[in-house]
Amino acid sequence: MIQPKAFLFDMNGTMIDDMFYHGLAWFDVLTNDVKANFTRAEVDKQMYGKNEEVLDRLFGKGRFSVEEVSALSVEKEKRYQAAYKPHLKLINGLDAFLKKAKAHDIAMAIGTAAISFNVDFTLDNLDIRRYFEVIVSADDVSTSKPHPETFTKCADLLKVPYLDCVVFEDAPKGVEAALNAGMKAVVITTMHPAHEFAAYPNVITCVADYTDPKLNALFQQ
CATH class of the missing domain: 3.40.50.1000 (HAD superfamily/HAD-like)
Known part of the structure; x- marks a missing residue:
């Protein structure tokens, strides 16, 4: 060509090659902060697109306010970076x-x-x-x-x-x-x-x- x-x-x-750590961070936030009852496999399946789109797919559109989406996203990214940085x-x-x-x-x-x-x-x-x-x-x-x-x-x-x-x-x-x-x-x-x-x-x-x-x-x- x-x-x-x-x-x-x-x-x-x-x-x-970091997608495992994105899933890990989302699962941690959703389980421990949001108190949701998703399996790790259910979370991993949604690991694409913007953070607000991930939440919309998991919970339905409008479940969280703009402020809540922002706060959850920031917390998720902090945990992702902390877990992935050594790797x-x-x-x-x-x-x-x-x-x-x-x-x-x-x-x-x-x-x-x-x-x-x-x-x-x-x-x-x-x-x-x-x-x-x-x-x-x-x-x-x-x-x-x-x-x-x-x-x-x-x-x-x-x-x-x-x-x-x-x-x-x-x-x-x-x-x-x-x-x-x-x-x-x-x-x-x-x-x-x-x-x-x-x-x-x-x-x-x-x-x-x-x-x-x-x-x-x-x-x-």
Whole structure:
């Protein structure tokens, strides 16, 4: 394929393998603070999108006030960061992959449903902010994936045509968002096996991490 002009990265599960800790933090808050009676599996199933959307799916829309949603979200993120920080690291091979992309003058952005608080936590602790010209977080969009807004906004800010972007994702809804944006996608199989993406025609390849030689096809030789 022709070398893309931009790489757009989801963050959680795509750059860092942290979704277990998000589930752990939500389960802790919902069980001990809200006194809800969800199983861990029920909570884990809803671990996508904005925090208020997670709560809406679990409890129904309108169960919490705006102030309550904010307070629960802040507490959840504090517990997530405390639990995950000792384990914080890039998915294998990503550091070298980012360096290679920069050397090939490929523009890079992050398009994530994470809030800025967690984006800063990741980028600054791992010292990788310098690679990304644009960051679009949950705070910057009105509609979550699979709506394409997250990725189209990344491309618009980079001033790169949608067809020239490749999205890196770990979730079907993220790949669907890329499809809805008219973009190809590479799947990182941290959370979902490759067969769950078989129906998406925009998937270039599925890889376990960024050391896979199949990713060499993204760069001009």
